[in-house]
Amino acid sequence: MKTILIVDDEPRTRQGIRKTLEAWFCGRHRIEMASSGVEALAWLQQNEAHLLVTDIRMPEVGGLELVERLSAMTPPPVVIVISGHPEFDYAQKALQLGVVSYLLKPLDKEKLVQAVELALKREEEMSRMVRMEKLFDPKLLGTVQKEKQYSVQVREALRHIDDHLSEQVSMRAVADHLHMNASYFSVLFKEQTGLTFSDYLSRRRVQRAKELLVNTRDSIAEISEQVGYQTAKYFVKVFRSIEGTSPGQYRQNVSNSEKSIQ
Known part of the structure; x- marks a missing residue:
């Protein structure tokens, strides 16, 4: 109301x-x-x-x-x-x-x-x-704000990661997609975004998971699969390492917060 x-x-x-x-x-x-x-x-x-x-x-x-x-x-x-x-x-x-x-x-x-x-x-x-700004990982927000400053290769890498989050994405596969040497791509990515490829991928997957936790009723297992994790157990471990809480508790906390705001 x-x-x-x-x-x-x-x-x-x-x-x-x-x-x-x-x-x-x-x-x-x-x-x-x-x-x-x-x-x-x-x-x-x-x-x-x-x-x-x-x-x-x-x-x-x-x-x-x-x-x-x-x-x-x-x-x-x-x-x-x-x-x-x-x-x-x-x-x-x-x-x-x-x-x-x-x-x-x-x-x-x-x-x-x-x-x-x-x-x-x-x-x-x-x-x-x-609401979504509050949910957004500050480190990822920094990459979004600076994206126009990145090289064409790094911008394309970010788009490719977003388009394939539900799949098994690796740094070498992305480098191959860009026709780049994997070692050079790794250095370029870290230099421009301030994050390693692995850290960015994990944070981007967790960010997508947070959006799904808030906007859908999908189970934790379903969400873990949608963001590219083969097991819910590993997804929960990564989520907790970044957010300091489990996916289930995160969903509950946001739900309680929304009730008090509205």
């Missing part, structure tokens, strides 16, 4: 948006209201909102200032701005702040619902990205 916070100093507009969304979503989302930007900020100090629907002109703290203040949150809520005036400067500023939609009053109910559905999809995508 997602939480939608409606912020508007006009009671009629505030209630109208709430009734429209409650009728459309039939209790699937929690809908809260605030009569000002100040009240919204106070509420958000104690609660989490996934979507903020805010008027742009309000006393003390306007909609755009509210959005700017919330930008420090990780991740910040997605935002829909509503306004009684088609002012270009406001719309431009809203877009610069990452606002999903800019709706004009009087609000069209169908356009409001469409904007909210789009915003909730955007929020889900952002949450998934943040």
Whole structure:
């Protein structure tokens, strides 16, 4: 269940948006209201909102200032701005702040619902990205960020490894695929990525395993096979050496964490 916070100093507009969304979503989302930007900020100090629907002109703290203040949150809520005036400067500023939609009053109910559905999809995508970033091995993240700096051979090696993670991949086989001397390839790979071929392969397999542990219900044995290990026992050993915990415990820890976040 997602939480939608409606912020508007006009009671009629505030209630109208709430009734429209409650009728459309039939209790699937929690809908809260605030009569000002100040009240919204106070509420958000104690609660989490996934979507903020805010008027742009309000006393003390306007909609755009509210959005700017919330930008420090990780991740910040997605935002829909509503306004009684088609002012270009406001719309431009809203877009610069990452606002999903800019709706004009009087609000069209169908356009409001469409904007909210789009915003909730955007929020889900952002949450998934943040979640996957938290799961990502920092050493692998470094290779992703620097990949454009690597030679053509090393970039091709990384792609080849990714495409064949479920198979028996060896340094010599990858070197042969690249038509390179294995010893030279080994030195080149370590020099550019900062990881030995073996360490990179193990970390990449464990990374894929973590994604499968979080996003599927596949068994540990099934996942070990999907990431290229012949036995689940050895997979668990490698996983524990990199993550400091077993695959089963890792899945449980992430599951518990997700429940507390959402």
